[in-house]
Amino acid sequence: MSRIGANLEEIHNRIEVAATKAGRDPERVRLVAVSKKVDADALREAFACGQRLFGENYLQEAEAKIAELGAGYQWHFIGHLQSNKTAQAAGLFDLIETVDRLKVAAALDRNLAGSGRVLAVLLQVNIGREPQKSGVLPEEAAVLLAKVRELPHLVVRGLMVMPPFLDEAEAVRPFFRQTRELAVKLADLGLLPPADEVDLSMGMSGDYEVAVEEGATLVRLGTALFGARG
Numbered sequence: 150m151s152r153i154g155a156n157l158e159e160i161h162n163r164i165e166v167a168a169t170k171a172g173r174d175p176e177r178v179r180l181v182a183v184s185k186k187v188d189a190d191a192l193r194e195a196f197a198c199g200q201r202l203f204g205e206n207y208l209q210e211a212e213a214k215i216a217e218l219g220a221g222y223q224w225h226f227i228g229h230l231q232s233n234k235t236a237q238a239a240g241l242f243d244l245i246e247t248v249d250r251l252k253v254a255a256a257l258d259r260n261l262a263g264s265g266r267v268l269a270v271l272l273q274v275n276i277g278r279e280p281q282k283s284g285v286l287p288e289e290a291a292v293l294l295a296k297v298r299e300l301p302h303l304v305v306r307g308l309m310v311m312p313p314f315l316d317e318a319e320a321v322r323p324f325f326r327q328t329r330e331l332a333v334k335l336a337d338l339g340l341l342p343p344a345d346e347v348d349l350s351m352g353m354s355g356d357y358e359v360a361v362e363e364g365a366t367l368v369r370l371g372t373a374l375f376g377a378r379g
């Protein structure tokens with residue numbers, strides 16, 4: 150078996166163990182293969198092993214790969230989105246995980262007007278309140294969500310977070326838990342889908358098992374799948 154195939158198998162096993170440990174259905178967890186700086190051949194290999202969902206950070210790089218790889222792939226945008234690049238992003242991606250301000254959401258909505266399309270998005274929350282990171286602050290999420298929900302061409306499926314980078318995966322657990330609790334609160338306000346439907350994109354190569362235990366439905370893995378980025 151190829152290295153990527155073996156990594157995929159290992160990741161799926163670990164997700165299953167973590168979900169089962171937490172009393173969750175492993176089927177609720179999807180792997181986003183983070184393919185930034187990974188060449189198209191490696192994506193083809195992952196695709197051949199059954200992987201369909203890929204996450205890209207950079208629009209130009211994504212545009213080239215999406216054009217090259219053709220049908221059957223699903224694409225999430227996980228990078229920082231600028232409001233002057235929303236037309237390109239809306240055209241390329243199935244879901245945008247990093248909506249964190251009204252300006253970007255409104256621009257996406259305008260780009261989709263007349264297309265007949267509704268674009269799925271996640272609200273990126275700065276759950277660790279780190280000044281250098283993108284994302285709406287937790288206490289401002291409800292107000293932003295209420296406004297984004299009024300945009301007819303967007304549908305908010307859940308939350309995405311990038312918690313602080315910490316050496317110990319266990320140390321990140323409180324941030325994953327806070328994200329789930331915030332999602333429950335927002336669902337109670339009628340602003341997000343209920344717990345059994347909402348998407349929580351959290352967990353990367355170093356901490357995804359903890360994230361799954363705490364309720365992740367999308368784990369974004371690059372290194373664990375493709376190896377260290379050059």
Ligand SMILES: *Cc1c(COP(=O)(O)O)cnc(C)c1O
Pocket residue numbers: 183185206227228311353354355369370371372373
């Ligand atoms: C690069 C990246 C990842 C994946 O990181 P790994 O540690 O390689 O798994 C996940 N999410 C975002 C937003 C990223 O930029």
